[in-house]
Amino acid sequence: MDKQECYEYVGVLHVHTKYSDGSGSIKKIVKEAKKAGLDYVIISDHNNIIAKKDGAERWHDNVLLLVGEEIGIKRTEHYLAIGIDETIEPDNDDYDIRKSIEIVKLQGGFGFIAHPYGINKKQFKLKIPVYDYWDDPNYTGIEIWSYMHDWSHNVNLFNIFYYYIYPRKAIDGPPKDILKKWDELCQKRRVTGIGVLDVHAKYIFPFVMFQFLSYRRTFQSIRTHILASSKLSSNLEESKKLLYDCLKEGYCFFADDYIADSRGFRFYAILDDSHLIMGDEYKMPEKVNLVVKTPLPSKITLIKDGKIFIEKDDSCTLTTEVTNSGVYRVEAKIDNKPWIYSNPIYLRENLDT
Ligand SMILES: [Zn+2]
Ligand SMILES: [Zn+2]
Incomplete structure (x- = not known):
């Protein structure tokens, strides 16, 4: 999208x-x-x-x-x-x-x-x-x-x-x-x-x-x-x-949403001339900026290929530049309670495989 x-x-x-x-x-x-x-x-x-x-x-x-x-x-x-x-x-x-x-x-x-x-x-x-x-x-x-x-x-x-x-x-x-x-x-x-x-x-x-x-x-x-x-x-x-x-x-x-209303949570990737949102699949360009926004401060975990990639505590935003292909998704917790799970953004090495 x-x-x-x-x-x-x-x-x-x-x-x-x-x-x-x-x-x-x-x-x-x-x-x-x-x-x-x-x-x-x-x-x-x-x-x-x-x-x-x-x-x-x-x-x-x-x-x-x-x-x-x-x-x-x-x-x-x-x-x-x-x-x-x-x-x-x-x-x-x-x-x-x-x-x-x-x-x-x-x-x-x-x-x-x-x-x-x-x-x-x-x-x-x-x-x-x-x-x-x-x-x-x-x-x-x-x-x-x-x-x-x-x-x-x-x-x-x-x-x-x-x-x-x-x-x-x-x-x-x-x-x-x-x-x-x-x-x-x-x-x-x-x-x-x-x-x-x-x-x-x-x-x-x-x-x-x-x-x-x-x-x-x-x-x-x-x-x-x-x-x-x-x-x-x-x-x-x-x-x-x-x-x-x-x-x-x-x-x-x-x-x-009983923990807190998660409306407004976003996870997207910024490309040179467009954006990707969760669910999108794309051929990995040279670099991509990933952005996470949560409506309330939480522990944000960015996961890459099933492994913790970056973790940030008590925050409403996480941004990072990535240069490697991978399947990236986000989890957020409040007071150590599970809260939000995003669908992944799929940055593939090659789209044909
Ligand atoms: Zn049933
Ligand atoms: Zn059933």
């Missing part, structure tokens, strides 16, 4: 509704999205896009609600499919997620590997395998940070009550092995990283009707900020295309 100035849209992905195992109606979700000041919500129910057929996909005043699908059955990997027009259903128990990922692409959609680190909670009879088909060329990106999976990874039978009451105590950032895998994959091709909720807002019995991980609470937390080259219009198809293109290209960052 040849532009430093852009329009920022804040929203949440991977939201379950009454169309599968979530507790909220579209009306409820839109209400909470408005309260949280979100610009967009992408819902994704298990193995259906009925909400789309029911006309839920549209502007609801100033909130753009879009309908994706979480494809997968119990005991298989899951894929967060976006931009598809027909439901894609896993056909049998020996089902291979790669088939669905390919169908998503054939339908003109795209998507993200959901909870790639798997989940194994015997006490809750929950087992989802670790995703292991990383060479598959058809997925667009990965859920790097997930509210639900931070929570469920930290919970056991002894601490579950504590984490019901204080769910935020479980939010401790993307798993290190997933960040490592992401860095590794980005060496070969662009892979968009996103932050998601995987929220169901279920009611728990039996003592009281207690809702945990509510829409209200989670909508304030892990959000994906999209950086668009033009303004969203009232036209659904145009706006949808703009947001989807940004997600595909990796023109976005994700952050835990």
Whole structure:
């Protein structure tokens, strides 16, 4: 994207509704999205896009609600499919997620590997395998940070009550092995990283009707900020295309906005006559100036090819001149708490490889 100035849209992905195992109606979700000041919500129910057929996909005043699908059955990997027009259903128990990922692409959609680190909670009879088909060329990106999976990874039978009451105590950032895998994959091709909720807002019995991980609470937390080259219009198809293109290209960052509002965070590269933003891929020129700006003082880490390149404490800016190709991305922390994760700027030695 040849532009430093852009329009920022804040929203949440991977939201379950009454169309599968979530507790909220579209009306409820839109209400909470408005309260949280979100610009967009992408819902994704298990193995259906009925909400789309029911006309839920549209502007609801100033909130753009879009309908994706979480494809997968119990005991298989899951894929967060976006931009598809027909439901894609896993056909049998020996089902291979790669088939669905390919169908998503054939339908003109795209998507993200959901909870790639798997989940194994015997006490809750929950087992989802670790995703292991990383060479598959058809997925667009990965859920790097997930509210639900931070929570469920930290919970056991002894601490579950504590984490019901204080769910935020479980939010401790993307798993290190997933960040490592992401860095590794980005060496070969662009892979968009996103932050998601995987929220169901279920009611728990039996003592009281207690809702945990509510829409209200989670909508304030892990959000994906999209950086668009033009303004969203009232036209659904145009706006949808703009947001989807940004997600595909990796023109976005994700952050835990409960820590602090990350709106205004920027990571860009200054070339002789243009700019690159996060997500852009470019043949490494002689030199490039990388610029990071955060809306509040934080610990900024510039990562190159998976390794710490420069770190700056308690600062709102980091600038550096680089002369070597590499995949550069940024992390920012406040009080040692994970806050912002950018998508990379890919400065390649050679664009053909
Ligand atoms: Zn899932
Ligand atoms: Zn889910």
